[in-house]
Amino acid sequence: MENEIFTFTNFYYIYYVLWLIVNIFAAVWLYRDAKKLPSLFINSKPIWWAFAAVVIGGVWVVLVYWVIHHSTISNRINEKI
Numbered sequence: 001m002e003n004e005i006f007t008f009t010n011f012y013y014i015y016y017v018l019w020l021i022v023n024i025f026a027a028v029w030l031y032r033d034a035k036k037l038p039s040l041f042i043n044s045k046p047i048w049w050a051f052a053a054v055v056i057g058g059v060w061v062v063l064v065y066w067v068i069h070h071s072t073i074s075n076r077i078n079e080k081i
Contacts, residue, residue: 026058041068
């Protein structure tokens with residue numbers, strides 16, 4: 001019984017460490033990409049996108065960032081303005 005609890009606890013440690021590593025890589029990528037763009041959504045700073053990637057979750061924030069700044073949806077919105 002003790003061995004099962006120990007293994008299950010290790011799984012959580014590994015999961016959260018990997019989750020943190022993915023979020024940090026996403027934050028670095030978002031920050032670098034946001035610095036290249038001439039303007040960001042609602043004049044947000046690149047550091048806020050990176051912060052959101054670490055706090056909220058890198059995969060979800062990257063998805064939202066891509067939809068807002070790089071997808072064809074964003075191109076259609078920019079053309080109408």
